[in-house]
Amino acid sequence: MSALRGWCPSAWRPMRAGDGLLLRLRPPLARLTRAQALLVAELATAYGNGAIDLTRRAALQLRGLDEAGWRAAVDRLVSAGLVDPDPAIEAVALTVAPDWGEGDDTHRVARALMARRAELPPLPAKFGIAVDAGDGSVLGDTPADLRVERGADGGLILRADGRATGAPLRRGREVEAIAALADWFVTTGGAVAGRMARHPAVLPAWASGCVAPLVRESESEQVTPRYGRLTGAELASLAAGVEALRVTPWRSLLMERDAARVPPPPSSSSRLSSKEHAGFGFRRTGRGDVPATPSRPNFQGGALSRECRGSGMSPDSPEAPPLHQASAGPPPLPSKGKVHVSGAAQARSRSPLASAPPDVHVDACVGAPACPRASVVTRALADRLAAAPLAGPIHVSGCAKGCARSAPAALTIVGRGGRYDLVRDGRADSPPVRRDLTAAALLAHLGAD
Numbered sequence: 001m002s003a004l005r006g007w008c009p010s011a012w013r014p015m016r017a018g019d020g021l022l023l024r025l026r027p028p029l030a031r032l033t034r035a036q037a038l039l040v041a042e043l044a045t046a047y048g049n050g051a052i053d054l055t056r057r058a059a060l061q062l063r064g065l066d067e068a069g070w071r072a073a074v075d076r077l078v079s080a081g082l083v084d085p086d087p088a089i090e091a092v093a094l095t096v097a098p099d100w101g102e103g104d105d106t107h108r109v110a111r112a113l114m115a116r117r118a119e120l121p122p123l124p125a126k127f128g129i130a131v132d133a134g135d136g137s138v139l140g141d142t143p144a145d146l147r148v149e150r151g152a153d154g155g156l157i158l159r160a161d162g163r164a165t166g167a168p169l170r171r172g173r174e175v176e177a178i179a180a181l182a183d184w185f186v187t188t189g190g191a192v193a194g195r196m197a198r199h200p201a202v203l204p205a206w207a208s209g210c211v212a213p214l215v216r217e218s219e220s221e222q223v224t225p226r227y228g229r230l231t232g233a234e235l236a237s238l239a240a241g242v243e244a245l246r247v248t249p250w251r252s253l254l255m256e257r258d259a260a261r262v263p264p265p266p267s268s269s270s271r272l273s274s275k276e277h278a279g280f281g282f283r284r285t286g287r288g289d290v291p292a293t294p295s296r297p298n299f300q301g302g303a304l305s306r307e308c309r310g311s312g313m314s315p316d317s318p319e320a321p322p323l324h325q326a327s328a329g330p331p332p333l334p335s336k337g338k339v340h341v342s343g344a345a346q347a348r349s350r351s352p353l354a355s356a357p358p359d360v361h362v363d364a365c366v367g368a369p370a371c372p373r374a375s376v377v378t379r380a381l382a383d384r385l386a387a388a389p390l391a392g393p394i395h396v397s398g399c400a401k402g403c404a405r406s407a408p409a410a411l412t413i414v415g416r417g418g419r420y421d422l423v424r425d426g427r428a429d430s431p432p433v434r435r436d437l438t439a440a441a442l443l444a445h446l447g448a449d
């Protein structure tokens with residue numbers, strides 16, 4: 001085993017966190033059959049501390065394992081077809097738009113890419129590929145370096161992250177194009193930058209398309225655990241009622257009630273009513289449409305069929321308010337209807353309200369002590385902020401890495417050296433407007449004490 005701090009973990013390379021080893025699992029096609037979900041639930045409880053986190057890359061993280069438990073869990077996950085026996089293959093981070101249907105473009109391309117992952121060059125640890133080829137692209141806020149998306153002209157495109165547009169793909173040649181662009185990234189020194197969006201090299205002409213992605217949001221029925229965390233027992237309970245579960249990058253689970261297809265979205269009124277899932281403080285949500293982005297396609301050949309031209313307060317601080325956060329295992333789940341926390345990554349500013357509505361959007365990473373990079377507690381503070389009359393979205397991050405949210409938020413609280421910095425209308429790595437606040441001072445400053 002190679003247990004590393006600060007590494008992007010996988011099933012074969014667990015990360016040592018404050019609460020033990022962290023095993024990250026990316027189910028093939030983001031799908032867990034009922035039996036597989038029950039297995040994951042069992043392993044989380046038998047070998048870990050029972051906590052399961054849903055991540056922004058549509059992975060499940062089992063927490064609190066020891067070395068023997070990790071090995072036993074991985075062996076059973078391999079046997080169940082949830083982990084590739086080849087660690088190099090397993091390390092390829094592939095995110096799939098979770099609301100795919102049998103035989104559609106997302107399903108077709110993702111299956112082809114999974115079968116041919118060995119053709120990809122060795123890539124940096126955090127390098128990811130998104131297959132997002134439904135009626136519109138839903139993964140725009142999900143970390144990925146290469147994106148197969150629905151273009152605004154109706155065809156599929158390959159887009160390098162950080163570029164506004166992509167190049168049209170030829171049907172059946174998508175994997176060749178992905179592998180070619182991954183090869184280009186490696187041979188042009190992309191490993192130094194680590195991520196496509198930071199790689200300064202000019203894209204090759206064949207990959208420099210000018211078709212923008214057609215953007216939408218998933219409307220499938222989802223269950224969103226608070227802060228993306230659930231227990232093994234809760235996962236087992238959810239799995240018992242469905243054919244399969246799909247793991248979304250919005251820290252939610254999509255309920256598949258029919259083995260062949262995802263259920264159609266519920267009616268608008270029921271979608272937006274956010275019914276609670278009995279007993280867990282989960283919310284069922286749909287996601288509304290956003291406008292399509294216009295494009296001006298211009299074409300030519302290759303694997304890409306057409307080309308465009310021109311183209312961290314410490315938990316025991318004496319000044320701390322009565323925040324609490326478990327050192328191991330899941331924190332308490334919310335009481336019914338108390339706080340609206342979902343995985344949607346869009347920043348939607350809200351106006352301050354006189355009477356605090358319980359639906360402010362709040363993201364918070366696991367924080368201290370479970371994450372070794374954090375010097376502050378996060379989720380207990382997030383609960384306090386969510387209950388206050390503050391405009392969201394609100395993001396509480398244990399450090400400037402900002403694992404829980406990459407989009408800007410109206411309020412971002414960032415831990416640093418055991419105190420909190422306050423960022424307005426920015427991200428966790430944006431310049432703060434206030435620094436070195438205790439939790440009490442922060443709450444007082446925001447009028448949330």
Ligand code: SF4
Pocket residue numbers: 365366367368371372373374375397398399400401402403404
């Ligand atoms: S953002 Fe949170 S979870 Fe991510 S590394 Fe920092 S403290 Fe850890």
